[in-house]
Amino acid sequence: xxxxxxxxxxxxxxxxxxxxxxxxxxxxxxxxxxxxxxxxxxxxxxxxxxxxxxxxxxxxxxxxxxxxxxxxxxxxxxxxxxxxxxxxxxxxxxxxxxxxxxxxxxxxxxxxxxxxxxxxxxxxxxxxxxxxxxxxxxxxxxxxxxxxxxxxxxxxxxxxxxxxxxxxxxxxxxxxxxxxxxxxxxxxxxxxxxxxxxxxxxxxxxxxxxxxxxxxxxxxxxxxxxxxxxxxxxxxxxxxxxxxxxxxxxxxxxxxxxxxxxxxxxxxxxxxxxxxxxxxxxxxxxxxxx
Amino acid sequence: xxxxxxxxxxxxxxxxxxxxxxxxxxxxxxxxxxxxxxxxxxxxxxxxxxxxxxxxxxxxxxxxxxxxxxxxxxxxxxxxxxxxxxxxxxxxxxxxxxxxxxxxxxxxxxxxxxxxxxxxxxxxxxxxxxxxxxxxxxxxxxxxxxxxxxxxxxxxxxxxxxxxxxxxxxxxxxxxxxxxxxxxxxxxxxxxxxxxxxxxxxxxxxxxxxxxxxxxxxxxxxxxxxxxxxxxxxxxxxxxxxxxxxxxxxxxxxxxxxxxxxxxxxxxxxxxxxxxxxxxx
Numbered sequence: 001x002x003x004x005x006x007x008x009x010x011x012x013x014x015x016x017x018x019x020x021x022x023x024x025x026x027x028x029x030x031x032x033x034x035x036x037x038x039x040x041x042x043x044x045x046x047x048x049x050x051x052x053x054x055x056x057x058x059x060x061x062x063x064x065x066x067x068x069x070x071x072x073x074x075x076x077x078x079x080x081x082x083x084x085x086x087x088x089x090x091x092x093x094x095x096x097x098x099x100x101x102x103x104x105x106x107x108x109x110x111x112x113x114x115x116x117x118x119x120x121x122x123x124x125x126x127x128x129x130x131x132x133x134x135x136x137x138x139x140x141x142x143x144x145x146x147x148x149x150x151x152x153x154x155x156x157x158x159x160x161x162x163x164x165x166x167x168x169x170x171x172x173x174x175x176x177x178x179x180x181x182x183x184x185x186x187x188x189x190x191x192x193x194x195x196x197x198x199x200x201x202x203x204x205x206x207x208x209x210x211x212x213x214x215x216x217x218x219x220x221x222x223x224x225x226x227x228x229x230x231x232x233x234x235x236x237x238x239x240x241x242x243x244x245x246x247x248x249x250x251x252x253x254x255x256x257x258x259x260x261x262x263x264x265x266x267x268x269x270x271x272x273x274x275x276x277x278x279x280x281x282x283x284x285x286x287x288x289x290x
Numbered sequence: 291x292x293x294x295x296x297x298x299x300x301x302x303x304x305x306x307x308x309x310x311x312x313x314x315x316x317x318x319x320x321x322x323x324x325x326x327x328x329x330x331x332x333x334x335x336x337x338x339x340x341x342x343x344x345x346x347x348x349x350x351x352x353x354x355x356x357x358x359x360x361x362x363x364x365x366x367x368x369x370x371x372x373x374x375x376x377x378x379x380x381x382x383x384x385x386x387x388x389x390x391x392x393x394x395x396x397x398x399x400x401x402x403x404x405x406x407x408x409x410x411x412x413x414x415x416x417x418x419x420x421x422x423x424x425x426x427x428x429x430x431x432x433x434x435x436x437x438x439x440x441x442x443x444x445x446x447x448x449x450x451x452x453x454x455x456x457x458x459x460x461x462x463x464x465x466x467x468x469x470x471x472x473x474x475x476x477x478x479x480x481x482x483x484x485x486x487x488x489x490x491x492x493x494x495x496x497x498x499x500x501x502x503x504x505x506x507x508x509x510x511x512x513x514x515x516x517x518x519x520x521x522x523x524x525x526x527x528x529x530x531x532x533x534x535x536x537x538x539x540x541x542x543x544x545x546x547x548x549x550x551x552x553x554x555x556x557x558x559x560x561x562x563x564x565x566x567x568x569x570x571x
Binding site for chain 1: 484492517558559
């Protein structure tokens with residue numbers, strides 16, 4: 001996953017990102033205003049071709065961080081660099097080029113796909129916005145993308161309602177890939193999926209990373225999923241990154257007390273049961289081969 | 291309005307026999323649960339695990355007599371040997387809450403935002419047991435205390451939005467338990483919760499089950515969670531039970547290809563994927 005090619009340069013660097021929301025204090029009619037720091041002085045880098053996972057519990061600021069990184073929200077303070085260029089105050093043209101390079105896959109595949117548009121219309125929409133005319137033609141590109149994410153290219157004229165949740169999420173991924181982005185931000189992209197489908201989508205994301213050299217920011221609350229896909233992990237709590245390190249450092253030798261609590265709380269299957277199951281599987285496989 | 295259900299001596303707490311649930315659709319009738327049989331004794335927990343569309347939630351709604359209109363059922367669901375299927379709404383009202391209680395996935399959609407949590411639990415309690423508001427309030431405060439809501443005597447007058455997600459689920463559990471039901475059905479009770487809160491709620495459910503001796507049906511999509519709470523497990527797929535057995539047997543020696551596939555697809559926090567593959571190849 002990570003050890004294919006080591007490219008030390010980073011694709012995205014966030015420095016001291018802060019997002020402040022103003023909320024009304026003491027009930028709906030209060031004149032008093034409260035400041036709420038959803039993201040508080042957060043810095044991170046996404047190494048090119050790798051996956052940074054941002055994990056934490058609800059309200060920790062991970063989704064706001066994703067939105068800041070995707071420039072769907074404007075930061076209150078801090079800077080954002082994409083491939084070494086400052087995009088903090090990107091103008092219209094720079095923003096268009098940024099969107100060409102950075103795409104988002106959302107949690108709920110159905111609410112992020114227009115039910116009245118065909119799959120072809122959905123997948124080619126980012127091309128329209130960007131004014132991109134693919135040399136092979138729009139329809140051919142859509143067919144290629146459907147094939148790439150494991151869907152039948154002949155289904156391009158169908159509607160989202162005709163697909164299952166896992167298939168719909170593949171459509172969302174195909175749409176994100178249409179403009180050939182370098183960085184894909186996955187905001188809880190596999191959380192709504194059944195476990196059997198989730199594994200397939202995780203594998204798809206990993207294969208795409210290998211084939212296309214994509215970088216990911218993977219926002220998730222499910223630590224077991226993060227263990228499968230991340231190269232580096234940032235743990236967030238109350239708007240701050242409390243620990244940041246390589247996947248193995250975070251999972252096998254967590255330093256921060258909150259990270260430890262979080263990891264300890266994840267339910268696990270009795271390791272003895274797991275060992276017996278795998279041993280039985282291995283014995284059976286040998287039996288079949290012999 | 292205390293109900294009198296004859297207890298058939300020696301009968302298990304819950305018996306389901308050949309339960310089939312059918313929905314009429316434009317494409318003809320569809321069986322969402324097919325020929326399900328299982329029984330559960332007091333003091334024990336039955337886990338039902340499956341993915342979306344497996345029929346696990348329909349099974350729990352059938353036990354509660356809460357299936358959507360249009361659903362047709364056949365077979366038998368008995369509580370202490372007493373048939374529940376085909377009972378009138380009036381008869382079921384005396385059983386729901388009183389004998390069988392349910393905790394759902396989303397506590398916020400189960401609580402009315404306009405009323406204090408105390409009032410909502412009180413109302414439910416008095417509908418079953420009658421008595422004064424004052425007496426009911428004391429029961430409610432005691433129930434909130436049992437689910438470890440700090441400062442229960444003050445919190446009883448708070449509204450649902452003044453509680454966190456985990457606290458709201460505690461409130462739902464308090465409501466479910468204050469009539470001391472013999473059977474608790476928990477349908478994805480921790481799915482909407484953060485992992486640290488999930489751990490607390492699972493501990494709480496285990497503790498309360500120990501204390502009250504009630505039986506529990508625990509419905510979930512999460513294999514790791516069910517492995518910790520259940521003694522027996524049913525694995526469901528497309529309305530059918532594909533595997534059943536003591537929890538340890540199902541996890542250490544799954545027979546059904548579907549159970550094996552589910553376990554193979556489950557990401558493990560202690561194990562990066564490639565290692566898992568390495569073992570099984």
